[in-house]
Amino acid sequence: MSVLGVVMASIFALADCNNFYVSCERVFQPQFMNKPVIVLSNNDGCVIARSNEVKEMGIPMGAPYFKIKGYVKKHSIKVFSSNYTLYGEMSARVMRILRQFTPRLEAYSIDEAFLDLSLMAEEELLKYGEHIRETILQWTGIPVSIGVAPTKTLAKVANKMAKDRKLGCHVLMKPVDIHCALSHFPIKDIWGVGPRWTEKLNHRGMQTALELSKVPHTQIRKTFNVVLARTVVELNGISALSLEEVALPKKNIVSSRSFGKAITSFEELSESIAFHASRIGEKLRAQASSARIIGCFISTNVHKKDDYQYKTFHPYMLPSPTNDTVLLIRYSLRVLKEIYKEGYKYIKAGVTVIELIPSSHLPLSLFDNQKLLNQRKTLMEAMDHINKRYGRGTLTFASEGVEKSWRMKRNYTSPNYLTRWDQILCVS
């Protein structure tokens, strides 16, 4: 960041919630503090969050639930189905609180954010970081680890050190501290370095982040690519990745789910496709986009080696760009009719839209009935409003089905403490 030719030293903090999904559940069910807890993915498929106690037991991230069910029961591990409604609300709160501490914030994921602390004096950073952590812990019950450093990549290093050493906040600003930290930091743990590059770098005799940082970034750019070169620059304390404060509207949207049980009939599949098309309609309208192309995919269970396999995706160019659910359903079902084959056990279906354009840029078509379009728009707006107010799924299209036998399994969901009056926390 340069002001009138003077380069201002950058300071980034990475605030990262510890075991976020587990922590969210524990706020409202404190009897599970310090107890082993796991959170399962959609359809209660696999483990997507583990408490520290579970990590120590050796259960890996992504472990399929059916495989560890026995172990879970034996060790009284508490199981939750993912409750994204709850996690989203808690995340929004944490982000808003973080915003109080800096004018510039990048919400990087549901539980991580980068803060720009460039205007702070170096000696105040640790105290400030600890203050941020305490505030979030008190206000929301979510424990957060904070790493502070001159670059985003180094802030990630500092953050990991804070977690490993069970510190609330760790500051890595002095060159001597950075040097020491990087000499003990394995390459595989560097932000942005995946297993492929790790192997390649290990091959070239590099094991630690320090060794990587000493390679000239121009050389890295030639042998790898610009992304790794930027990482090297960042490891040396020079900021090459700026804060991205504005989330860009999505360029494509996918809605898909695995089924609770295999589906064979066209009718059931079309219910699922209609549901996904409807969801996509909502998302498109929420970001004021319209889609040019819609596509469907359906798939059998590739893990069931004995079953006949069929997996396909088919895109379809819409007559004119739209975010009207009625049209999205109509065309996605048309695609489904083309690709559906009888006799297969489908385990997953989804709809995707690509080539999104802002709705304000819609070209007028000779063939569109403007009055109908306006009526539809009002209908969509009314639906979105009601669904937002009374809960998702209050109003649905008949084609989405009523029974919905393909709905995903969620046997262990916690209540929606923050979004439903009938599910708020009860205390005696």
Place this chain on the structure above:
Amino acid sequence: MRDDFFQDSELKGNSYKCDSPLVLKEQKNLHSLPDCTRPLRLNPFSSLSLPLYLSRIEGGFPSPADDYFEETLDLNQHLIKHRDATFFVRATGVALLDAGMCPGDLLIVDRALTANSGNIIIAVLDGELLVRRLVYRGNSAFLCPENSNFSEIQVTADRDFSIWGVVTTVIHSVL
């Protein structure tokens, strides 16, 4: 004179209209319920916000009340000080009956406040949530009920204790 004017204009509703943007929006979008049946929502994320403009200039003259305009009363603003630290809790027990807390009451709990002796708090004691009055006597903390059928609990060192939040308001519905 100002108070009279306000009263009259609310009843009349012709040349002077105090239109909040909420009311305007609903009229435009056709999916509102009439005011009297709309439930009062204690949603920290909703806001009955400031009016965009003060009067609908139907008659063509600016209302003399424009200079005296005040924000409409907003319960969210009034009751919730730290929106991101505020949670709603349903009281289910009778431990604080004599303090006016009945089963079914809605509690507004603020986690940002520091609990002082005498405050009603949500406490976590050995993993269990309970609502009691926090009282400090000397070096000890006590969780006190307001109901002769309950006894106070002394928070001893061997017990796992933390303050979940401070109860700021008890909302008791009479309908």
